Amino acid sequence: MANNNKKSPLNKNIKAPKFNFYWIYGIIFVLILGYQFLNSGNLSTKKLSENEFRTILKDNDISKIEIVNKDIADIYIKAKSLDKEKFKKDKNSFYNSSMPLYSYDFGDLQNFEKGLNTARTADNLDFDTRNVEKTNFLDQIFVYLPFIFLIGLWIYFMRRMSGGAGGGGGQIFSIGKSKAKLFDKDQEVKTSFKDVAGLEGAKEEVQEIVDFLKNPGKYTSLGGKIPKGALLVGPPGTGKTLLAKAVAGEAHVPFFSLSGSDFVEMFVGVGASRVRDLFKQAQQKAPSIIFIDEIDAVGRSRGKNNMTGGNDERENTLNQLLTEMDGFGTDSNVIVIAATNRADILDKALLRAGRFDRQIYVDLPDLRERKAIFKVHIKPLKMHKDVDLDFLAQQTPGFSGADIANLCNEAALIAARKAKKAVHHQDFLDAVDRIVGGLEKKNKIISPKEKKTIAYHEAGHATASWMLEHAAPLVKVTIVPRGQSLGAAWYLPEERQIVQSEQMLDEMCATLAGRASEQLMFNKISTGALNDLEKVTKQARAMVAVYGLNKKVGNLTYYDSSGQSDYTFTKPYSEKTAQIIDEEISKIIETQYLRALDILSKNKDKLTILAELLLEKEVIFKKDLETIFGKRPFEADELPKEVPVKDEKTDETANNS
DSSP states (O other): OOOOOTTSGGGTTOOOOOOOTHHHHHHHHHHHHHHHHHHTOOTTOEEOOHHHHHHHHHTTOEEEEEEETTTEEEEEEOGGGTTSHHHHTTOOTTOOTTSOSEEEOOSOHHHHHHHHHHHHHHHTOOOEEEEEOOOOHHHHHHHHHHHHHHHHHHHHHHHHHTTOOSSOSTTTTOTTSOOOEEESTTSOOOOOGGGOOSOHHHHHHHHHHHHHHHOTHHHHTTTOOOOOEEEEEOSTTSSHHHHHHHHHHHHOSOEEEEEGGGGOOSSTTHHHHHHHHHHHHHHHTOSEEEEEESTHHHHBOTTSOTTTGGGOHHHHHHHHHHHHHHTOOTTSOEEEEEEESOGGGBOHHHHSTTTSOEEEEOOOOOHHHHHHHHHHHTTTSOBOTTOOHHHHHHTOTTOOHHHHHHHHHHHHHHHHHTTOSSBOHHHHHHHHHHHHHOOBOTTOOOOHHHHHHHHHHHHHHHHHHHHOSSSOOEEEEEOSOBTTEEEEEEEOOOOOSSOOHHHHHHHHHHHHHHHHHHHHHHSOOOGGGHHHHHHHHHHHHIIIIISOOOTTTOSOOOOOTTSOOOTTTOOSSOHHHHHHHHHHHHHHHHHHHHHHHHHHHHTHHHHHHHHHHHHHHSEEEHHHHHHHHOSOTTOOSSOOSSOOOEEEEEEHHHHTO
């Protein structure tokens, strides 16, 4: 027996079919085909030529002529004439006497009627003639068909832009709806603070936000109010988005996640509408969190571009965002978290207290934090016991969390390429070289003379850095081309919070020792020191014009921390001061260059041994320098451990110029 109960268990999974707008497109297509078919004549009507029409007319076989819409003549044949041989082949089984057997396109109506009257009188014909007006529904449809097509095309693009698929028409008008992805109890985020290594200060700040959402009474009982927003600021790859994911995983409240660019649309008013819809949804699900990644896409300062004016769509979206954030009640329990690496370009109204009450700076990780990040990212890897995380943390200064994740993945790929069963320590070192220096180019064509110059250049860097107290100790020197450099030296500099003049001068001296070595050994200099010269020029200019470390210029700085000033065409000092700055920069650089020459001259024999060893092995390490130079004169029993790597490069572009 059939089950006709719609509410029965058998029918509970049966869903009513959704209305599909593609049916409209199909109907339009069928109408077009039908119109073309019917206009080409139906199955029982044949078009007559002029000679055929005159023959039938003269034989008095026509019973009636209907002039339809003053355009075409429908020809009806007498019943007694249909049995004639000439008409039998034009009849079919669907034909009846009430239908015209033929149609005739007569051209000019006045001439046609005149010809009919003449023929009727001359040949004594007895056919009837009448004018009729017929309205074809398809003709009317065809008149409006272009408009129907344009409306259908508009609907199609609106569905595409609003994320609609092939079925269903409910999303046509959802273009103004928020595109935020909701994470709640049905779609829980599994990331927690345990997955975020380092960032201790930032985690402490956001943990308080999470604690407020879980236990609001703990704070409101003392008269405190909910913080309305927190802005995560920091360099790319430092973990701002990851931190927001951890907040979502820890808070266990509805979490709306989207990018700043999701508000921006080509249609006027769409961005502001999406902002309103987003905050409306968040308030309905309060307590909740809204996370806006890359908020600078919509939060850029207003009035910076005079071409757009006040009607700019992005500015309208920002105005709505400001209004919504400032309109929260203290009991709404909705917090906005945003992330950006361009806080300097954000609108000041967005940064004020009451909108983003807190700005949390997410900085690059230090030595201890890098080690913790390594521990997180090596969990899925098959590690060999020789991996030294302390040394890897030392070798990666300036690496962000994303860089370290990439480094671990690169090490695994290198180990797999070499068909190893586990990732060894050397694989990590190779990955560091690959990321910092670029891909090795062992088969690059370099002449013996150029190779010797590069070897002495890099040996000069190594020698000077070994003999200078504040220069970073060497880890490795290579003359194998890598990336855009023809040679490189890796160091382990100390992680300093402040730098003194002596330290900067020693670093500049070691950097210039590459060119000084070429001058000393060959009495010639090359273009290979471009990278070195660029570095020391920036350091010297910073000493004089930024840090106030030059006695002649004095305790002045011409640095603008806001980043708003452009010194390309205008300088914040006079021409006389500019001349003094240039002279002092040149003096500092030349002094350190002569100092490098003096150090290398005193150790010329050891410099030669080191360069020849480098030519032989192509890669040398710290132990080779200890064999040649002995212990560093000012070195303690053990090198400091909080030290990572940076490199000095011999510039390939300059060498090829």
